[in-house]
Amino acid sequence: MTNTVNFWRGKRVLLTGHTGFKGGWLALWLQRLGAKVDGIALAPNTQPNLFELANIENGMNSHFCDIRDASTLAKIIIKARPEIVFHLAAQPLVRASYRDPLTTYQTNVLGSANVLDALRDLDSVKVAVMVTTDKVYQNNEWLYPYRETDPLGGHDPYSASKAASEIVIASYRDAYLKNQGVAVATARAGNVIGGGDYAADRLIPDIVNAFCAGAPVRIRNPHAVRPWQHVMEPLCGYLMLAQALFERGTKFAEA
Numbered sequence: 020m021t022n023t024v025n026f027w028r029g030k031r032v033l034l035t036g037h038t039g040f041k042g043g044w045l046a047l048w049l050q051r052l053g054a055k056v057d058g059i060a061l062a063p064n065t066q067p068n069l070f071e072l073a074n075i076e077n078g079m080n081s082h083f084c085d086i087r088d089a090s091t092l093a094k095i096i097i098k099a100r101p102e103i104v105f106h107l108a109a110q111p112l113v114r115a116s117y118r119d120p121l122t123t124y125q126t127n128v129l130g131s132a133n134v135l136d137a138l139r140d141l142d143s144v145k146v147a148v149m150v151t152t153d154k155v156y157q158n159n160e161w162l163y164p165y166r167e168t169d170p171l172g173g174h175d176p177y178s179a180s181k182a183a184s185e186i187v188i189a190s191y192r193d194a195y196l197k198n199q200g201v202a203v204a205t206a207r208a209g210n211v212i213g214g215g216d217y218a219a220d221r222l223i224p225d226i227v228n229a230f231c232a233g234a235p236v237r238i239r240n241p242h243a244v245r246p247w248q249h250v251m252e253p254l255c256g257y258l259m260l261a262q263a264l265f266e267r268g269t270k271f272a273e274a
Contacts, residue, residue: 026262028053031143033099035059035086035134036107037079040216041150043069045105045254050078052258057099059084059092060108069215086130093137100143103261106134107150109181114220116177127180128187135191138201146202146264148257149188153209154178167207167274185274192272202264202272206257213250223247 032049036042037058049056056079063070070076082095086108096104109127110116116123131149138144156165157172171186173179185205192203212223222238222245229236263271 023258023262024052026265027258030054031100031102032056033059033096033101033104034079034107035105036109037075037081038063038068038070038083039107039111040069040213040218041211041250041254042105042107043073043075043215044213044250045107045257046075046079047073048254048258056080057095057101058082059086059095061085065217068217072215086133087125089133089136092133096134096137097141100141102143102145103265104134104138104144104147105150105257105261106131106147108134109150110177111152112218112220113154113175113177116175116180120176123176124180124183127177128183131184132187132191135188135196135203139195139199144201146261147196147204148261148264149184149203149205150257151181151185151188151205151207152178153207155182155185155207189274197269197272200268202269204260204264204272205274206253206260207274208248208253208256210245210247211250211253212247216250 027049032054034042034046034049034056037046038060042060046056046058058079058081060083062083080099084091084095086092108130110123135147138147153165155171155173155178157170158174171182173182188203188205196203216224218224226236260271
């Protein structure tokens with residue numbers, strides 16, 4: 020890890036979604052690596068929450084801003100002058116997307132476009148890692164794992180919004196940012212577990228909360244099979260991807 024630590028020390032990093040589950044842990048990891056981190060996110064919406072419990076804002080510049088607010092977002096990004104951008108801010112819940120599809124689309128699609136648009140003509144930025152999900156694929160109910168080249172799709176509003184954001188991201192990469200020398204990649208992870216996840220409708224947290232309360236657990240899809248990954252696994256992948264994009268340019272600038 021020596022080369023990795025040396026790489027990140029002093030790097031100016033913009034991280035959206037730093038008050039969330041994965042974003043909070045990534046903010047802490049970047050701080051430990053010596054990066055200069057600016058975060059953009061909504062205020063935490065659960066009590067308790069990882070952002071406050073882990074004192075995440077103590078080692079970074081924290082900005083509360085809705086990524087749907089393009090003007091305010093752009094001002095923060097331009098002032099931060101990041102070299103590397105991690106975009107994790109999102110409406111991440113499937114059931115919430117059914118209740119409020121418009122907010123889901125506005126946040127996940129237009130919000131991602133707002134982040135990318137703020138990077139246009141920003142000469143400091145070299146890399147953007149845009150985090151989506153493994154739910155972006157057209158669900159054909161087959162047995163083999165989906166590949167990055169498989170068709171995009173989405174039955175529920177959350178999945179559809181993330182698939183749509185993949186198209187928007189590819190467009191900004193090809194139409195603007197590639198010519199600007201910015202390497203843009205999307206990273207697709209899913210079913211992430213670990214400490215600090217207090218969101219609603221999460222299977223493992225729901226089980227733990229029920230156990231602590233002495234209450235029965237309601238399993239919504241008891242026959243589903245899921246491949247879990249610990250939160251540090253995708254975050255390690257994001258860090259490795261960003262470093263590879265920075266050092267090797269557009270070689271990895273894809274999904």
